[in-house]
Amino acid sequence: MAFPYMEAVVGFMIMVYIFETYLDIRQHTALKLPTLPKPLIGVITQEKFEKSRAYSIDKSHFHFVHELVTILMDSAILSFGILPWFWKMSGEFLLYAGLNAENEILHTLAFLAGVMFWSQLTDLPFSLYSTFVIEARHGFNKQTIWLFIRDMIKGIALAVVIGPPIVAAIIFIVQKGGPYLAIYLWAFMLVISLVMMTVYPILIAPLFNKFTPLPDGNLRIKIESLASSLKFPLKKLFVVDGSTRSSHSNAYMYGFFKNKRIVLYDTLIQQCKDDEEIVAVIAHELGHWKLSHTMYSFFAVQVLTLLQFGGYTLVRNSKDLFQSFGFDTQPVLIGLVLFQHTVIPLQHIVSFLLNLVSRSFEFQADSFAKKLGYASPLRAALVKLQEENLSAMNTDPWYSAYHYSHPPLVERLAAIDKTDKKED
Numbered sequence: 088m089a090f091p092y093m094e095a096v097v098g099f100m101i102m103v104y105i106f107e108t109y110l111d112i113r114q115h116t117a118l119k120l121p122t123l124p125k126p127l128i129g130v131i132t133q134e135k136f137e138k139s140r141a142y143s144i145d146k147s148h149f150h151f152v153h154e155l156v157t158i159l160m161d162s163a164i165l166s167f168g169i170l171p172w173f174w175k176m177s178g179e180f181l182l183y184a185g186l187n188a189e190n191e192i193l194h195t196l197a198f199l200a201g202v203m204f205w206s207q208l209t210d211l212p213f214s215l216y217s218t219f220v221i222e223a224r225h226g227f228n229k230q231t232i233w234l235f236i237r238d239m240i241k242g243i244a245l246a247v248v249i250g251p252p253i254v255a256a257i258i259f260i261v262q263k264g265g266p267y268l269a270i271y272l273w274a275f276m277l278v279i280s281l282v283m284m285t286v287y288p289i290l291i292a293p294l295f296n297k298f299t300p301l302p303d304g305n306l307r308i309k310i311e312s313l314a315s316s317l318k319f320p321l322k323k324l325f326v327v328d329g330s331t332r333s334s335h336s337n338a339y340m341y342g343f344f345k346n347k348r349i350v351l352y353d354t355l356i357q358q359c360k361d362d363e364e365i366v367a368v369i370a371h372e373l374g375h376w377k378l379s380h381t382m383y384s385f386f387a388v389q390v391l392t393l394l395q396f397g398g399y400t401l402v403r404n405s406k407d408l409f410q411s412f413g414f415d416t417q418p419v420l421i422g423l424v425l426f427q428h429t430v431i432p433l434q435h436i437v438s439f440l441l442n443l444v445s446r447s448f449e450f451q452a453d454s455f456a457k458k459l460g461y462a463s464p465l466r467a468a469l470v471k472l473q474e475e476n477l478s479a480m481n482t483d484p485w486y487s488a489y490h491y492s493h494p495p496l497v498e499r500l501a502a503i504d505k506t507d508k509k510e511d
Contacts, residue, residue: 092411096428097165103435104158107489111150114479114486118143123480126497130470131480139477142225149221153213160209165428171413174421177201191262192255195420199254203246207239222333225477230332241294253279254420261403261419269396276392288341288348296332298325301351306362310349310369313459317373320345330354335476338368340376347376358475364468367461374455380448387444391437399426445492450502457503466503469496 122128123136131139164170177197178188186193218235222228230238256275264271292298301307301324314321322342329337329352336355342348349369359365375381402408403422409415412425427434456465473480473496482495494502 089407089411092408092425092429093165093413094411096431097162099431100158100162100165103431104154108151108154110483110486110489111147111154113483115144115147115151117481117483117486118147118479120481124497126500127480130500131474135474135477136480138225139474139480142221142477143479145221145224149213149217156213165412168413170421170424171415173201174198174414174418191418192258195254195258195418196251198420199250203243207243227334227477228332229330229334234332238295245291245294257423258419261422269393269400272396272399273389273393276396277389284341285343288350292327297328298350299328300324301326306356306365309362309366313366313370314349314373317377319373319376320347321349322346323348325350326353326356327351328353330357336472338365338372340372354475355472359468359471361464361467363461363464364471367456367465367468368472370456370459370461371452371465374452375448378448378451378455380452384445384448387441395426395430398430399423402426402429439489442488442490442492446494449493449499453499453503462503466500469499 118140121140123131123133127136174194177200178194180201181188181193181197188194215235218228218230219232257272260271260275261268301310307324310324311321313319322345325348327350329335334354336352336358338349338351338355340347340349349372351365351369355365355368359368399422403419403426404417406417408425408429409417409421414421453465456462472478478496480496482491482497487495
């Protein structure tokens with residue numbers, strides 16, 4: 088008897104939903120606590136705590152509804168054969184348009200166009216509510232409805248331009264790959280990721296935000312001095328107009344080899360009035376670079392990608408797999424999608440392990456900034472960013488261990504203070 092892949096996948100999806108809902112309930116209970124965690128008493132103002140609590144509870148309620156709708160839709164799509172029906176309808180659409188439905192690349196692109204339309208349609212109400220109700224209610228949203236629509240149109244246009252060549256290449260590689268298919272697929276995706284890492288900040292990101300050089304002044308001098316002292320090859324220092332969409336703040340760096348760039352959100356500069364606090368945040372980010380965290384993460388992603396493609400090659404010709412989900416043919420893209428569904432258990436385990444590593448990296452980057460003499464301003468910056476972004480003050484330990492890639496504020500402050508005491 089053939090293995091019931093579809094039933095197993097849907098069953099595990101439901102099990103994961105139940106488990107994660109249990110964690111969400113624990114977190115929701117923690118968010119409703121009326122008092123700050125003891126280490127934050129006197130550090131976070133009561134006003135900011137109350138605002139953070141209200142914001143977090145609103146997002147939690149929204150999350151419950153969103154996740155319930157998502158699991159119901161995903162389970163129904165798999166259980167009632169919507170995917171094979173959609174595949175069949177995309178073929179019939181090609182015939183209606185006078186195109187060759189036997190051409191797998193054309194058929195796949197038509198299928199993906201329908202999926203993209205469906206995804207946009209079903210996700211739009213949630214995006215609108217999140218942006219123009221929750222984020223607006225708590226003072227974060229700065230977008231107009233026109234800017235929201237314009238960003239959505241640009242995103243769709245980019246997908247239409249970039250997606251088809253990549254999909255066509257993947258289908259061609261699978262059809263011609265032979266025994267080294269996994270290596271060819273991995274190499275192709277490696278090239279694509281490197282190209283996108285190069286092209287995105289230069290050509291794509293400016294389509295959505297305006298990047299301007301950080302003006303001359305003390306802040307620029309301090310950041311350039313810090314980068315120089317660490318031999319960080321800083322070529323450009325930008326400010327991005329994040330405030331046109333949200334008052335949330337951030338900072339990041341990108342670039343290969345000797346061509347590194349640092350980007351500050353204008354909201355970060357507005358919120359951290361003390362230049363030392365901003366420099367401390369940059370010191371933390373430079374710590375990730377100096378300690379090779381980005382390289383380790385990139386290497387880990389490449390290993391996992393190669394393993395995933397290796398697993399795919401083992402099942403791509405399995406008629407039982409395709410038939411279990413209602414397909415009487417074995418399209419390349421559908422095989423990749425079905426394989427991803429079958430390894431959901433491993434994906435959750437890997438995600439949890441990667442979060443553990445990420446949290447460890449965050450502690451190391453904090454320690455790096457502290458060793459440079461930025462313990463006090465880093466501590467102040469972390470507190471200020473927590474307050475300004477209204478991040479959750481009370482967190483359930485199980486929830487944060489499972490979901491968070493960054494340690495909660497309480498843990499980061501404790502680690503910084505502990506290090507200070509050791510050195511004192």
